[in-house]
Amino acid sequence: QKEVEQDPGPLSVPEGAIVSLNCTYSNSAFQYFMWYRQYSRKGPELLMYTYSSGNKEDGRFTAQVDKSSKYISLFIRDSQPSDSATYLCAMSHLSGYSTLTFGKGTMLLVSP
Amino acid sequence: GAGVSQSPSNKVTEKGKDVELRCDPISGHTALYWYRQSLGQGLEFLIYFQGNSAPDKSGLPSDRFSAERTGGSVSTLTIQRTQQEDSAVYLCASSLVTQGGTLFFGSGTQLSVL
Numbered sequence: 704q705k706e707v708e709q710d711p712g713p714l715s716v717p718e719g720a721i722v723s724l725n726c727t728y729s730n731s732a733f734q735y736f737m738w739y740r741q742y743s744r745k746g747p748e749l750l751m752y753t754y755s756s757g758n759k760e761d762g763r764f765t766a767q768v769d770k771s772s773k774y775i776s777l778f779i780r781d782s783q784p785s786d787s788a789t790y791l792c793a794m795s796h797l798s799g800y801s802t803l804t805f806g807k808g809t810m811l812l813v814s815p
Numbered sequence: 816g817a818g819v820s821q822s823p824s825n826k827v828t829e830k831g832k833d834v835e836l837r838c839d840p841i842s843g844h845t846a847l848y849w850y851r852q853s854l855g856q857g858l859e860f861l862i863y864f865q866g867n868s869a870p871d872k873s874g875l876p877s878d879r880f881s882a883e884r885t886g887g888s889v890s891t892l893t894i895q896r897t898q899q900e901d902s903a904v905y906l907c908a909s910s911l912v913t914q915g916g917t918l919f920f921g922s923g924t925q926l927s928v929l
Contacts, residue, residue: 711855746819746906746920747858791857802848802871803918807857 706730709792709806718815722779726792726806729773733794733804736768738777741789741808750790751777782813817841819921821907827927828897836892836924840909847884848910848918849892853903861905864890865912897928 709726716722724738735754739747751766753759759766765778775794779786789808820839828834840847849861860874864884875881879897884890894901904925908918 707857709857744922744925746908746922747918748920749917752917793858802860802863802874803858804860805850805858807855 706804707792707794707806710809711807713810713812715812715814716782718782718784718813720782720813722782722786722811722813724777724779724790724792724809724811726775726794727773728775728794728804730794730796730804731770731773732796735795736766736775737793737795737803738764738766739791739793739805741791743788747791779811782811784813784815787811787813819907819909819919821905821921821924823924824922825925825927827929829929830899831896833893833895834897834926836894836905836907836926838890838892838907838921840888840890840907841919842888843911844909844919845887845912846910847890848908849882849890850906850908851903852906852923858906861892894926897926899928902926902928 707728738751740750741747753766753768756768756770763780767776789810791808792806793803795803822837845866847864850858852858862882863871879895882892904923906923908920910918
């Protein structure tokens with residue numbers, strides 16, 4: 704079993720839809736959870752950063768962490784064609800420094 | 816510069832040749848990471864530099880891969896005797912040490928080994 708599992712998609716939705724992207728993980732030591740967005744031929748950019756369990760909202764984006772289920776989600780409200788990208792979840796251990804463990808990414812396509 | 820800069824953006828080489836990939840991190844960022852992204856795969860950690868500490872090389876896939884960081888700034892990833900399976904996008908990222916999860920990525924170098 705891989706440490707982080709993420710459905711590769713593609714996930715196709717119409718403009719204005721609510722999108723749910725998810726990752727599961729196996730390592731209970733993970734404490735920091737992130738979502739990165741990657742446009743074609745670009746590097747990933749950080750969207751959301753959360754620590755431990757709970758919800759965090761930023762505009763149209765909501766990140767949710769359920770450590771008891773080892774499950775994290777990213778919700779996108781009122782999706783736009785400009786949201787079309789690959790979304791990667793990432794997580795790290797609680798330590799002085801840590802390298803991130805990434806999911807493989809989910810490709811999202813929002814059609815006008 | 817304003818962001819992480821990587822060069823070249825594309826590199827085509829022949830099997831068996833050596834290649835050097837360059838990364839110029841954000842000024843003031845003490846942490847620098849190299850990742851590899853293959854088609855359909857997630858980001859694979861390669862190596863991590865933090866200040867003057869010994870680098871974490873635990874992700875380097877073989878001894879053909881090496882990296883250095885000069886003066887705590889620019890980093891070079893070297894792949895010797897390239898193989899076709901080395902074909903991938905090589906991504907560099909930097910961060911402030913106190914914000915370990917907030918990585919700023921460059922656009923990557925697309926390496927193609929023929």
